Amino acid sequence: xxxxxxxxxxxxxxxxxxxxxxxxxxxxxxxxxxxxxxxxxxxxxxxxxxxxxxxxxxxxxxxxxxxxxxxxxxxxxxxxxxxxxxxxxxxxxxxxxxxxxxxxxxxxxxxxxxxxxxxxxxxxxxxxxxxxxxxxxxxxxxxxxxxxxxxxxxxxxxxxxxxxxxxxxxxxxxxxxxxxxxxxxxxxxxxxxxxxxxxxxxxxxxxxxxxxxxxxxxxxxxxxxxxxxxxxxxxxxxxxxxxxxxxxxxxxxxxxxxxxxxxxxxxxxxxxxxxxxxxxxxxxxxxxxxxxxxxxxxxxxxxx
Amino acid sequence: xxxxxxxxxxxxxxxxxxxxxxxxxxxxxxxxxxxxxxxxxxxxxxxxxxxxxxxxxxxxxxxxxxxxxxxxxxxxxxxxxxxxxxxxxxxxxxxxxxxxxxxxxxxxxxxxxxxxxxxxxxxxxxxxxxxxxxxxxxxxxxxxxxxxxxxxxxxxxxxxxxxxxxxxxxxxxxxxxxxxxxxxxxxxxxxxxxxxxxxxxxxxxxxxxxxxxxxxxxxxxx
Numbered sequence: 001x002x003x004x005x006x007x008x009x010x011x012x013x014x015x016x017x018x019x020x021x022x023x024x025x026x027x028x029x030x031x032x033x034x035x036x037x038x039x040x041x042x043x044x045x046x047x048x049x050x051x052x053x054x055x056x057x058x059x060x061x062x063x064x065x066x067x068x069x070x071x072x073x074x075x076x077x078x079x080x081x082x083x084x085x086x087x088x089x090x091x092x093x094x095x096x097x098x099x100x101x102x103x104x105x106x107x108x109x110x111x112x113x114x115x116x117x118x119x120x121x122x123x124x125x126x127x128x129x130x131x132x133x134x135x136x137x138x139x140x141x142x143x144x145x146x147x148x149x150x151x152x153x154x155x156x157x158x159x160x161x162x163x164x165x166x167x168x169x170x171x172x173x174x175x176x177x178x179x180x181x182x183x184x185x186x187x188x189x190x191x192x193x194x195x196x197x198x199x200x201x202x203x204x205x206x207x208x209x210x211x212x213x214x215x216x217x218x219x220x221x222x223x224x225x226x227x228x229x230x231x232x233x234x235x236x237x238x239x240x241x242x243x244x245x246x247x248x249x250x251x252x253x254x255x256x257x258x259x260x261x262x263x264x265x266x267x268x269x270x271x272x273x274x275x276x277x278x279x280x281x282x283x284x285x286x287x288x289x290x291x292x293x294x295x296x297x298x299x300x301x302x303x304x
Numbered sequence: 305x306x307x308x309x310x311x312x313x314x315x316x317x318x319x320x321x322x323x324x325x326x327x328x329x330x331x332x333x334x335x336x337x338x339x340x341x342x343x344x345x346x347x348x349x350x351x352x353x354x355x356x357x358x359x360x361x362x363x364x365x366x367x368x369x370x371x372x373x374x375x376x377x378x379x380x381x382x383x384x385x386x387x388x389x390x391x392x393x394x395x396x397x398x399x400x401x402x403x404x405x406x407x408x409x410x411x412x413x414x415x416x417x418x419x420x421x422x423x424x425x426x427x428x429x430x431x432x433x434x435x436x437x438x439x440x441x442x443x444x445x446x447x448x449x450x451x452x453x454x455x456x457x458x459x460x461x462x463x464x465x466x467x468x469x470x471x472x473x474x475x476x477x478x479x480x481x482x483x484x485x486x487x488x489x490x491x492x493x494x495x496x497x498x499x500x501x502x503x504x505x506x507x508x509x510x511x512x513x514x515x516x517x518x519x520x521x522x523x524x525x526x
Contacts, residue, residue, distance in 0.1 A: 164469055
């Protein structure tokens, strides 16, 4: 059974995915509240896996909550917290719960988070993780060689960060992820459009846009402080001064943030090889419907 | 070399509190070179312990000595008389030396005076960098002589991750991104194919993850 995201991308429609950060608690209603806001506006929703190494409710458990509400989860799995035994076990458990999309991530170093004394596992790296999932699905085999007793079907996601260095390498890294078995890509949030376009040029030169759908990352900016925080504190992120200046000059910061996001999406739609957007409005989930609507991305495709 | 750093003096003072006769034992190898546990540091530590106890009104007899190599039993005999006279030994060797002392002089307690930090090299005077984890399966031929296992914060085989910016690791701006250096060297040597290669997961069983390691060489056994 294909995932909804897979069907949307196969149909050629411009895809929209969202993101939910599980709570720092076991409050089911918090996830349900945010999922309700996104329902009908996104084709799948990412559930982050202890992002920035902060302990939160499990991405798989929250994915199941979202799934029960009729929204499609995209579970993030990092290499930081589990070895290949734990990861493969979690993949089987997630699939058993009905989860179909899995996004492979390396994971921020534990020193960023609220357990800085933790052991960073990193038994596999993110590219190994992609290859592992592909092996489980395509060869029905675990990394160690044991056969799975029944096949699994998953849509394998990977991330790309055109804003990390060395820049010249970044399109090749995407090629590595595609070669390892990535079915779709979600990028880091774009603020430096010029650099993103230069990256896409190289991606097209390597023919990667024809092999894998790329969903461009969007983070709507709520305030000047949020923009500055991302510029200074989030690893692998570039926020150019012109964006910060534009927000500073605007009388209504939130409206300006929405405008910037909508303009970016409209521009991204014109770039060859961009198959959709991934909107990460963590802690500002309620703005997603408005952005999706103003960007002309409604209604979302429905499949029987 | 093995790089180490002396434990805070207060910690050593506290550890030797119950004892009256202390031997501070230095090592003439790596820890001498990295200025943590050689003869000079052994004398200094002995003096500091002696002064601290005098100040506390609990004078103590402290001697210092340095053997050529604390990690091999044959060199430990040179200190036998001093060890036997003492109530306790504070070893200024790496963790290996502390343990060979406890094995060789099993009736006596040898306490660690250093924190063994890593295997590495002196990058400049007063600065040491870690560059080998002893993983038991060297990959340096694939990574242009730069170890991603020891020098990448995430020990990635296919790097760099998305946190690499301006050649620095996401963990600290003071830390070079090892994979940035590897990619630069691959480009310099025109090895783009190597860069594109997808490396399989590492076999960690040859590293400490496979359990404490033991090496037997029949060809050199007596």
